Amino acid sequence: MTALNSTHDPARRSWIDSANLPEADFPIQNLPLGAFVRDGIARAAVAIGEHAVDLHALADSGLLDAGSDAAIACEATRGGTLNRLMAMPPRHASALRAALSDLLKSDAPQRARMQAQADALLPRIDTLELRLPCEVGDYTDFLTSLHHTERHGRYKGLADPLPPAFKSLPIAYHGRASSLRVSGGDVRRPHGQYRDTNGQIVFGPAPALDFELELAAWIGEGNALTQPISVDDAHAHIFGYSLLNDWSAKSIQWFEQVLGPFLGKSFHSSVSPWIVTSEALAPFRKAPVAxxxxxxxxxxxxxxxxxxxxxxxxxxxxxxLSTRQLREAGHDAVRITHTHLDNLYWTFAQMVAHHTSNGCNLRSGDLLGSGTISGATDAARACLTELTNAGRDPLRLPNGETRTALEDGDEIVLSARASKAGAVSIGFGECRGRIAPAFAFASREAGVAA
Structure with missing residues (x-):
């Protein structure tokens, strides 16, 4: 089993009060890594409570022992991306985590020195300009929920709703890394070709826009080309996890999909800004569903x-889900999905092992999406297509609004929490995005805006 250490101690508290709140996403037992922009320069950080530690400033502070694994790890984050740190043997990130935990704990001997580092301790996270935590070279999205896959097969009228290979291997497609974006801001409604209600093929703003609730794994150490990673070694190659919203233009996707998703997926994918490390999640490990x-x-x-x-x-x-009407009336967002990672048929280690089984090389910073994490119950349906039975049963909101697809102004917020008796629960922060109207599309042939 994954070894626990002092950083997981449920009795440990921080001198940063917001880290000790019962529902804090980022208690001292978490310490996720991310990146932000400060004075126009990208820098790496670690979240603690409602604040963050600037790792560039920490490297300059003298608080880490020179030449130690922790100091080497901190130096590796200069430049504002985590790729170099992720590529290192796991002991370096573990040492940095241990050093930060010791500096931030309530009885830290160096507490006064740490508090005096005004440049190192950042203001509230919600005031920072966050960015993707690393450079993503490749993005692979899997299809690993049996319930999600089966439902979509039925919606499409397939005699056998599960693809023949589904229970033999983790199915996946190669996504578009260039359109991955950090949580927040607008998700622009895309244009594309689709079949309208009259069966005609048209081009225009996608009418059936959907969210997909996923978990993403970040690759740490990669593998050489031709050298597969075994399933039991795969855990050591996963640096950590974030939330992923694989926004989908279902109208485009279902018409175009022959070789796999393309324009119906590649317009935007949102990822939460903080990487919750594999080590932080060690107390929450369990056997997968049999x-x-x-x-x-x-x-x-x-x-x-x-x-x-x-x-x-x-x-x-x-x-x-929050709509424009709900926000204008002062109402909170409505919880529309509550699911569990148990609803994946395949584990992330199996995804890594399968991905590399043909000799494919993964690189530090690569992102693997779990696929939509839908379960058997209505509440565990993790996209609007399933929540509405492909539009046949509109989702009804408390204010009387209904949805069969996302409308302009709608906002989706994903969240997650790891919990287990005897451990301090930890969160992932938010993965948020709001649908913005499609841009006018200039037609060169007609010379008019569509």
Missing amino acids: RAADDPPLMAHLHGARDRQEGGLHLELHAD
Whole structure:
């Protein structure tokens, strides 16, 4: 099992009061990493309570022992991305985590020196200009919820709603890394071709826009081309996790999809700004849900004793919807999805093992999406398409509004929480995005705006 250490101690508290609140996403037991912009320069940071520590300033502070793994790790974050740190052996990030935990704990011997570092301790996180935590070279999105896959197969009228390969391997497609964006801001409604209600093929702003609640894994150390990663070694190659909203233009996607998703997915994907490290999640490891007795046997490269013991997480995930009318009336967002990571048929270690089984090389900073994490219950449906049975049963909101797809001004906020008896629960922060109207599309042939 993954070893616990002093950074996981449930009795440990921080001298930063907001980190000790019962529902804090970022208590001292979490310490997720991210990046922000300060005076026009990208810098790396660690979140603690409602604040953050500037790792560039920490490296200059003299608070870390020169030449130590922690100091080397901190130096690796200069430049404002985490790629160099992620590529290092895990002991470096672990040492930095331990050093920060010791500096931020309530009885820290160096508390006064740390508090005196005005440049190191940043103001509230919600005042920072956050950015993607690292440079993402490649993005792969999986399809690993049996319930999500089965429902969509039924909506499409397939005789067998599950693809033949679904229970034999983790299905995936190669996504578009260039349109990954950090949480917040507008998600612009895309243009594309789709079949309208009369069956005609038209081009215009996508009418069926949807969210998809996912968890994403960030690759730490990569692998050499031709050298696969075994399923039980895969955990060591996962640096940490963030929330992912794989925004989908279902009208475009369902018309164009032959080789896989393309323009219906590539216009925007939102990721939460903080990477919750694999080490921070160690107390919440659990066995994944057992496969059904009549499922196909696992291939040897997808079966690992460690993965069967701790390949899952005690992790609940949520999606909230806010509309323009709800906000103008002063109402809170409405929770529309409550699901659990148990609803994935495949583990992240199996995703990594399968991804590399043909010799494909993963690189530090690569992002792997879980696919939509839908469960069997109505509340666990993790996209609007499922929540409305492909538009046949509109979602009804408390103010009388209904939705079969996202409208301009609608905002989706994803959140997640890892909890287990005897451990301090930790969160992931928000993954937020608001739908903005499509831009006018200039037609060169007609010379008019569509």
